[in-house]
Amino acid sequence: MTDILRALYETIVDRKNNPVAESYTNYLFTKGEDKILKKVGEEATEVLIAAKNNDKEELVYEIADLTFHCLVLLAEKGIALEDVKKELERRQGKLSKTADRKEIESL
Numbered sequence: 001m002t003d004i005l006r007a008l009y010e011t012i013v014d015r016k017n018n019p020v021a022e023s024y025t026n027y028l029f030t031k032g033e034d035k036i037l038k039k040v041g042e043e044a045t046e047v048l049i050a051a052k053n054n055d056k057e058e059l060v061y062e063i064a065d066l067t068f069h070c071l072v073l074l075a076e077k078g079i080a081l082e083d084v085k086k087e088l089e090r091r092q093g094k095l096s097k098t099a100d101r102k103e104i105e106s107l
């Protein structure tokens with residue numbers, strides 16, 4: 001999973017640095033931050049609708065759309081994907097410490 005996210009993020013950053021005609025990613029970068037934020041909001045709403053409709057196929061599709069647009073936002077802001085990975089890893093460490101503490105307290 002990390003590999004495909006990294007590859008997609010690298011493609012997005014490459015589009016930013018070396019624009020390609022007919023690229024939707026470049027269309028977003030050309031439109032700018034407000035357009036990217038609008039798309040993130042729209043895609044998040046579409047995720048909620050798919051979930052409420054219990055449409056699992058649509059939910060997967062919309063989460064993929066949302067993920068793509070979040071990666072475009074990270075690239076727009078110059079934030080490395082690695083920073084998100086590190087934050088998730090930090091939380092895992094924190095959560096397991098909490099779990100360890102609960103286990104110790106229950107002894």
Ligand SMILES: N=c1c2ncn([C@@H]3O[C@H](COP(=O)(O)OP(=O)(O)OP(=O)(O)O)[C@@H](O)[C@H]3O)c2ncn1[C@@H]1O[C@H](COP(=O)(O)O)[C@@H](O)[C@H]1O
Pocket residue numbers: 008011012015020022023024025026039064065068
């Ligand atoms: N993963 C994606 C991806 N996910 C979603 N989308 C696009 O996101 C858009 C979302 O659909 P919408 O109907 O909400 O938007 P729209 O009506 O097309 O556009 P708006 O006018 O609303 O902005 C669609 O045009 C999808 O094609 C993506 N476009 C590109 N990629 C990947 O990005 C990389 C670069 O692709 P190019 O941008 O084509 O160079 C490639 O690896 C692609 O696979």
